[in-house]
Amino acid sequence: MDHPAISSSSATAATPATAKATALARYPSLDRQxxxxxxxxxxxxxxxxxxxxxxxxxxxxxxxxxxxxxxLADTLRQQQGASLWWRACDVRDVAALQAAIRDAEAAHGEFxxxxxxxxxxxxxxxxxxxxxxxxxxxxxxxxxxxxxxQAVVPGMRRRGGGAVINLGSTGWQTxxxxxxxxxxxxxxxxGLTRGLASTLGADRIRINTVSPGWVMTERQKALWLDAQGxxxxxxxxxxxxKLQPADVARMVLFLxxxxxxxxxxxxxxxxxxxx
Numbered sequence: 148m149d150h151p152a153i154s155s156s157s158a159t160a161a162t163p164a165t166a167k168a169t170a171l172a173r174y175p176s177l178d179r180q181x182x183x184x185x186x187x188x189x190x191x192x193x194x195x196x197x198x199x200x201x202x203x204x205x206x207x208x209x210x211x212x213x214x215x216x217x218x219l220a221d222t223l224r225q226q227q228g229a230s231l232w233w234r235a236c237d238v239r240d241v242a243a244l245q246a247a248i249r250d251a252e253a254a255h256g257e258f259x260x261x262x263x264x265x266x267x268x269x270x271x272x273x274x275x276x277x278x279x280x281x282x283x284x285x286x287x288x289x290x291x292x293x294x295x296x297q298a299v300v301p302g303m304r305r306r307g308g309g310a311v312i313n314l315g316s317t318g319w320q321t322x323x324x325x326x327x328x329x330x331x332x333x334x335x336x337x338g339l340t341r342g343l344a345s346t347l348g349a350d351r352i353r354i355n356t357v358s359p360g361w362v363m364t365e366r367q368k369a370l371w372l373d374a375q376g377x378x379x380x381x382x383x384x385x386x387x388x389k390l391q392p393a394d395v396a397r398m399v400l401f402l403x404x405x406x407x408x409x410x411x412x413x414x415x416x417x418x419x420x421x422x
Contacts, residue, residue, distance in 0.1 A: 171397060176405035178203035181255040183248060185209055185238060185295060186265030188216035190364035191314070194392030195262055198400055200229045207251035207258075209236035209244070210265075230255075238265050238291035239283070248298040257302030260403040263292035263313045266333070270325045281328055288332035292339060300352065308351030310403045313340050315358035315414065317422040321383075337414055344412035353411040355402050360418025363389045385420025
């Protein structure tokens with residue numbers, strides 16, 4: 148089901164979440180720019196959607212969770228007067244992913260920024276993996292980024308440039324166990340970024356990786372954070388505070404803005420110094 152633009156002004160609501168955001172950087176170059184985010188309904192993705200909305204951007208996002216996406220869009224409409232487009236979409240279906248990008252582009256204009264955020268860090272062992280499950284995990288954690296880029300680049304070329312931000316992970320870099328296939332997928336993000344940087348750069352399209360540490364999304368807290376995890380955070384992070392989705396979003400905003408105009412082919416880590 149499509150949910151075309153919810154449009155009005157980019158007013159800022161006086162809530163704790165937005166009050167914190169207004170104390171941080173504002174990027175005039177993001178105002179009224181069109182942004183596309185995969186996996187934008189929950190977790191880091193929802194924080195990305197909110198952060199771009201707070202900058203006055205025209206945000207389009209997809210997510211498989213229609214209920215959470217609808218709730219997020221309704222909240223931002225009420226609090227921010229947001230200009231939003233969203234669609235429930237399973238990114239394993241590449242045709243549906245690219246159709247969503249085309250339809251969102253028709254509603255909001257050619258995209259200045261693509262954020263490849265969608266991922267699932269499901270746990271598994273070496274022994275319980277099958278070729279079928281491998282392909283399914285890669286179809287969520289690796290393949291969509293490439294084909295989303297393929298879909299947005301023609302519009303970015305026509306508009307004279309843009310920014311692609313791929314969400315990586317520091318988990319594989321710290322040799323975290325429990326998700327070897329996810330680690331393979333996320334380790335390939337830097338290859339995608341660097342492998343396309345020269346090609347896209349000729350058209351002034353920047354491409355970078357943002358690699359979060361252990362971000363305290365509701366999913367992480369519900370499924371994986373326990374006493375051992377709390378101890379790991381205190382032992383391994385240089386900074387004592389837990390990483391929040393909004394911390395990742397702030398780095399993405401910089402790279403999407405004109406302030407990051409000469410940043411490309413790089414990996415930016417937001418991990419409180421763990422890695």
